[in-house]
Amino acid sequence: MIDHLVSGFIPLAHWNNILAIVGGSIVGYLVGALPGLSATMGIALCLPFTFYLSPLASLLFLTSLYGAAEYGGSITAVTLNIPGETAATPTTFDGYPLTKKGFPAKALGMSIVASFYAGIVSTIALILTAVPLAGMALSFGPPEYFALGLFGLTAVAALAGKSWVKGCIGILFGLLINTIGIDDISGTSRYIFINALYEGLPLVPLLIGLFAISEVLMTMEESTQTMVVTKISGSLPTLKEYLRCHTAMVRGTLIGYFIGIIPGAGKAVASFIAYNEEKRASRHPELFGTGVLEGVAAPEAANNSVVSGALVPLLTLGIPGSAAAAVLIGAFTIQGLQPGPLLFVKQPELVYGLFAGLLAGNVVMLAMGLLGTQLWAKVLLVPKNILTPIVLTITLFACYAESNSLFSIWLALGFGLLGYIMRKFEFPVAPIVLAMVLGKMIETSFRKSLILSEGSASIFFERPVTIALFVIAMVSIAFQIYRAKKKAADRG
């Protein structure tokens, strides 16, 4: 295997492969930073152009794009409180407070290092464990997805902020609006009043509305005196701070890698769970949400680690581990390749070239990220009365670009208003996003499970993975309640 890997690096010396990695990273970085353009869309948009590249160059371009986009999503999350990607939503929780305190570069620096760390470690994990772990992807049937979805929902504890009840209301609202559209199991239409709702509520306008537009509305309230930013520190995190976050990065990387392997779970689930677990494991959970670096490191590590995780079932079984990886299958077929059980046997040079490219791509991403940090921090020096309208225009444009319909823009504005009202009443908006991410998975897998068991609920309690996930979910909730009780007792 080592000699395979070494020979995998050889084609990287070819100029068009280098160009593919650098080009892919640049495009990915921009796609990630633009709210509304996701990694999946970026890959889909660039796919037709790769038709003319060699198979290896095409895959290097797209995987570099994928990785860099996962990092890019955190830039606007940190600087503007607008997640550039659904998976970057948890990054806003602590990244944006850091910016408000005047340390955007610390948050950005942490996020790029965490992304790089996760990228390298998970790629090595991919090289070593792809074949043995492939079976894990198959062990997830409908009951397991249902349990994973429920476990994911427990992350609401970390997002709810001050009030559990408000967090749960957000979750229920999210689950409710998730039922809009054609139901996947029976084909029935639900809550469709206009044609545009056939496919359900799209996530991007919702994300833009709840985060970006409500933020813009909040900014409008501020008086012009506070619009001029007083001081922005350009300092990156210190070595000590990096080392302090090391365990957070390790945890985030592991969570991201394993969730990446499970097809259909998705990177947003990974970063929400990573944030929740980090908060739970922390010795000072009350500080989360005020700008702690661990709160940036864990979800950022997780969403980059998903990239390699998603390649495990893709390369070994031909099953994509994420939406972006599903589009990557298209890249393989355009080149006349079939990812799957025969790929390692028929085209080992391609697979190992891809591995080597992933490692190199992460180095390019780190360099670009570090160079860009100072630049992005400077964006914040633009007075808010100038920056805010620009942000509004770009995000609305992104909304339109995503679906080519004006309806998305109205949707974003509507959710913007909703987000504004929610913030006014101190309702956290993130639980809605969490419920939107998990809702479909929970519902369809629950119903598929019951079709499989012919209506018997015992199917959820017969399978080891399901039971384990239920237990973890239960422990997670119990632990948080215990801690809250204890804190109340200490105070009283």
Add this chain to the structure above:
Amino acid sequence: MNFIKRFGRLFIPGALLTVLFSGYSLGSAPAQAAEAIKFPIKPITILNSSPAGSPADVMARQIVQHAKKYLNQPMVVVNKTGGSGGVMFASLMADQADGYTISTITSALITALHGDLKKDFSIDQFEFLAHVQKEPFCIAVKSESPFKTLKEMIDHAKKNPRLKIGGQATYSALHLLALALAEESGMPISYVPYGGGSEILTSLLGNHVPVVVTSPTTMNQYVEAGQVRILVTSGEKRLPQWKNVPTLKELGYNIVITQYRGFAAKKGLPPDVRAILVDTIKKAMAEPGFKEYLAKNSQFAEFMGPEEFTAAVRADYEYMGKLLQKVVKK
């Protein structure tokens, strides 16, 4: 300053001359064009309702690549995804029927006209240009499965609790295939709808369902790797790569369901434009490069011209409509 003045002095007469000459050339263009203008004079857009990399998209891109030498203008594939094809239909119908916007068409898209799309579109609005590919569906089990033949599977299903069969979305062609077989053979089944090809595959390989209905393309390499066994296919004839796998028809079932991929346009194309488009597609299909792509992906091509293809599409549309009424709308 001096430089700018001199530049201006040169520039203005230059610009005037250009305008003058372009006026002349415009004036003379129609006279020449009467004989020279030949379709196409600008790039042709091919709309595709599935994302880049999907089978119909790859087919369109291969045709585009191999049609290059037969057209003096490029063809461009544009992916218009969403709404079970509705988004693509809408933009096809929004353009002129002049041959500069055509689309790929598949059996799934035409079958979808029986569903919610019926409100906005009808099969009569299309002109079918050329049939390119044809592929049946198949019923697959894992190699370890006790079912060696379709008969064993059906016998087992009749004596045991409902057989679970995994496949694509409710009311899709795969769903109809499973329901039709269940009805003809009298075996009780539960259909588990999955999101797409790779989800169906995962459910089979992970032992979540014992049997799946799917397209041969997604199964080829797993059969080759010895992980999957194919019990039956749903076409008129056996597939060349699986010579020993019988068809449903051979086994005595009156079920033939195939999916086709080809090209269509908005109704009302000028006959000469249609002839050029059809001829180009036909020539591209005969290119060695195109044949190589087919062989690599175990795909089969069969050219059909407008009349033949229209008849085939209509027949399939009626058949699926009847099937839908028979098995679903009871």
